[in-house]
Amino acid sequence: MLKEERQQIILDMLVKEGKLVAAELSSRLNVSEDTVRRDLREMDNAGLLHRVHGGALPSSPTLASFGDRERLGAEAKMSLAQGATSLIRSGQVILMDGSTTTLQIAKAIPAHISATVITNSPPVAVALAGHPEIEITMLGGKLFKDSLVNLGPAAIQELQHIRADLCFLGVYCIHPEFGISLPHNDEAFVKRAMIAGSSEVVALVTPDKLGTSAPFIVAPASALTCMITSNEVPENILLPYREQGITVIQY
Known part of the structure; x- marks a missing residue:
């Protein structure tokens, strides 16, 4: 052969x-x-x-620019984001990681919701700037241009003094055995700090990210409280995540 x-x-x-x-x-x-x-x-x-x-x-999805990723599967991400907003309650402190899916959540938060959003993502902060009831806090650090997020010791140190009710985590790869992973180690440090400082951790996961892996491990899959994904994902793919205590919601 x-x-x-x-x-x-x-x-x-x-x-x-x-x-x-x-x-x-x-x-x-x-x-x-x-x-x-x-x-x-x-x-x-x-x-x-x-x-x-x-x-x-x-393999993990092909790494593309933030703008290209934002356009890729935009309709599906909007649908997942609309579902994610049902988890938000007025009065909460919310951590929002930087990703194209969390950006869609920021755009979809209803106008009547009053909350504090802490983010390391300039696009998320800009998207929320016009919201009448959202107070926005930006985490400092060096801008990582590939993902348009602030990274580094400054962001991590600030996160160590935060206890959020809810975290919307950007997920690049997730596997039931190997956990949440991504291609850049600096991002992994900030995501770990976000997980550690949050009562509940929610990830919007498009089907192409399920069952994939990248070099740098963020946390086990069980670090998620809830995973929101597409209706098209079959139950046999989702069962290993449910068995780890993750609430799986499909839209």
Whole structure:
């Protein structure tokens, strides 16, 4: 079997099964474990999958500019955001992470809701600037241009003195076994601080992010109180998250 054929079979298996174990692949493909590890390493370098210890997971969504991500799946994100606003109550202190989905939540908060929003995202702050009843606090730090969020020690230090009722967390990748992850370690530090300072943590997760993994782990999936995702996601995909005590809501 040609290497290209074997690697396509590996990709097909990964799509169907969501996770591959190198030792099992060796037997299924009738090749050595060294060959499998070499294939997985090459495919990881090509961005076709994410190699982990002992096997592979689906690769994270392609990293694009904030503007491109905002346009991608915009209608679906708006639907999830409308559902997320039902969790907001007047009088709450809310942490809003920076992502294209949390930006949609900011735009969708009803005018009668009175709350304090603390965010590290300039786009979220600007979106809320016209809201008549929302008080906005910006976290400091260095602007990370890829995600348009403030990061670094200043943001983390401020978060250590905050106890929020609710956190809307931007999620790049989530896997029931490997947790919440992303490509940039500096973002992971700030997200961990947001989780630690919040009574409830909610993530809006589009279907392409489920079951994927990236190099830097933020927290286990169970750090979420609630996950909001699309109606099109089948129950067998969602069950491992429900089993960890996460409330899963579909719109």
